[in-house]
Amino acid sequence: MCLSRINQLKTSLSVRLTLWYAVIFTVSAILVLAIFYRQVISIAMARVDEELAEEVREFADLYTDAGIDAVKMEMIEEIESDDENKIFRLLSFSGQVLATSGLAAWGKSLIPPPATAADVPDRNYTFKTMSDEDRESRTRWAMGKIGPNEIMQIGESLEDVEEYLDIFKKLMLMLLFPLILLSAAVGWFMARQSLSGVDQVTRTAEKITAGDYGKRVRVEKRFNEIERLSNAFNQMVDRLQTLLQGMREMTDNIAHDLRSPLTRIRGIAEMTLIGEQSEKKYQEMAVNTVDECDNLIHMINTMLDITEAEAGIGELEFEEINLNSLIESACGLFHTIAGEKNIRLVANLPDLPAVRCDKSKLQRLFTNLLENAIKYTPENGRVAILVDHGDRCMNIRIEDTGIGISEEDLPKIFERFYRCDQSRTQGGVGLGLSLAKAIAERLGGSISVNSIFNQGSVFTLTVPR
Template sequence: MFFGKMRRLASRLSFRLTLWYAGIFILTSTVAFVFFYLFIISVTRERTDQELNQKIGQFAVMLSIQGVDELKRAAILESQAAGEKKLFIRLLYPTGVVFSSTNMSYWRDIDVDRSAVQQLLDGNDPVFQTISIDDRKNKVRVAYSIIGQDLLLQVGYSMEADTRIIEAFKRTFISTMAMLMITSALIGWFLARRALVGVERVTQTAGEITEEQLEKRVPTTGRGDEVDRLAVTFNRMLDRIQKLVAGTMEMNDNIAHDLKSPITRIRGLAEITLTGDGSIESFRRMAGDTVEQCDRLLDMVNTMLVISEAEAGVGKMTMEIIDIQALIHNACELFSPIAEDKGLKLECSSGEPCRIKGDRPMVQRVIANLLDNAIKYTPAPGRVEVMVDAGSANGEPLKIHIIDTGIGIPASDHQLIFKRFFRCDQSRSRPGNGLGLSLAKAVVLVHGGNISVESSRGKGSRFTISIPKFISASKSSDSNQPLSL
């Protein structure tokens, strides 16, 4: 159980951030300690060397003024005054043989270093050494120097004071580091928890969100930091999810309504036929009506599949060169009787000849859907016009305009009419399933074009299809030829 709690604690981001903070702090503190430790050692050694140099200078002056005998006596007095366990002095011949020294009982483990004597004779004056003695805590700093003709001086000084300074520094550092480690861990934990408060809010809000509580949002502070931007982005994502869920629910309701109507009719026809006289004619009528209603259902399902395939880019389309003027002319001829029966005037202006590359049945279906909607929602006496604008330059897209004087579309619905099953007629009293414009947009986009609407309530509508024109290779090469005068 204890290890389980430790694993859960180690998995928390705040705990890992605290470890990182404390680890970086300890590392930088250790580097600083090493730097100051080496600096203190260098300073204390330099101070000791200066003292030894000062004593060497004093003895050299005394030798030149008062002679060797006075120098011997002064060396003994100097050693006794400083303490025989702190300072020793030897007078040497250039061969390294000792001819005079202070009391060496405490320093008997320190001999004359022949290599240091040789360095002196080679011109390196003075020569310093640091010597460690077994079973002794304090090191010894030894200096060799030439103080007179055929006379060398060896001075040894205990580094006890330096050792005390360094040991005090170590103790201070360890105790200070222990306190700083605890403090840094606490500060790191506080900073990590404070930095992750926003993430905790996001997590809490995500946990509170259910299918019935999509309106929950993460509170923001307005500071504009990374966590605040995360909260804003999360809230925007929730807004999109809420809109998608609402749209999905609305679409499901629409699908249910559009499926319910034909199924209800089929059941009603079957019920009436079963309770009727049982004649062959009544069963034939029921079969015919059932086939008609099934065709409506199949048409709706097939249209949904075509839209899904087109939007996913997996639909199988047979691309060919299409004469758009001929296609528009045929569509107008097809819908002219319907428009005349409703008391509408259908006009077709095909303009200059131009071609596109596309799937002929799909393009025909797009034009048919737009013409059908224009006639359906335009009361008599009204007018529906189809215009083709080939554009002035090769790079300009072909534009097809379907214009009517119908009831119009509110501006708030301009983007919604291209969604599946959306209908401006919320009562759904008019025939249709709300898939025509969605199919038109999906097909146009697959052909590399776009579809837009300009409309306002009571002032008619103007749908514009923009689609790339087909330019043959020979025509393109001809257009690139220079003009001849």
């Protein structure tokens, strides 16, 4: 069980983000502290250099005011006051030692060679650090001209500075450990906060998997990415629930609509088994059976077409289409049927611009709506086709003086297998308008309807240009 828990922690995104945050923070903290430590060293050494240079200037002023003897006396007083912390050495330009404090306490490795005029530029000071690896100590020296032929060398032990820097280093190392722990805690908190929305989506998905299809992720104003993920997940679940509901309804409707033709086919088959029939009778049964099978095949194919259009399956073949030619061709197909019912088919079209669309699907969509209008328009009626266009879309209106649609039926008119009461006397299974809507939306357009019961309907097809 412990191993399983460890493996879970290894693969946990929260743990990985926490470790990455802690590592990055630690490396950044070490770099910052290292840079800060170098700055402290520079500041400490600059203060030492400033103190040494100030003492060289004081000796130069003393030499100017009172001469070399006064400088020597001041050296003795400085030595007595600072013990072995400093060394003073007065030199000539040639490097000859004119006066000095005791050098034995420091050792040769911590004392530079005597300076000459070439080592010290005019009006400037030269600084040098001497070190002794065996004694693990260092000294800092300043050299400068104090008279026309004299050079002053002043050295100071860096033992106090190094002790201060050592304490400072230990404090930074002591501070680094709690900083690492703090960075891990902050990283864990930030990772949990960032991924809490993902956890919520996961828990919701698990509940939906268990059968609670009404469950949704609560969208909270936190991070834009999590908010977008929650919205996208909820929209996906809504879509899936709609599809599942549609599949249930489709299954119920198919079962209902398949029952009648299958019952008729079964009845025909039973009649052939009851007794001998004439050859003509058998031919009639065979024809009826073929017709019923064709109806079933047509209904199944239409259902597949609707499903493919709604799911976006299949590539669309876009091309430039002459809309005048397409509408006139469709009207020609239904001219004879309209003439049999004495229906006036009117298509007064202006010179329309071309549209870029899938020609076969647009033809099927338009002929479907035109067939529907003629089918439900009584004799001596009228079906008119009107087109207007804007910069981005074409609006094709098919107006009829047919039986119309009641207000109760209007919201459901595009549902699968839905048929109004007054349309049940006509043939069909109620899939035509569902297919038209699915194709229109697949083409990036839309379809709408306005209708007055017993006066007529207006179907408006909008397709992008």
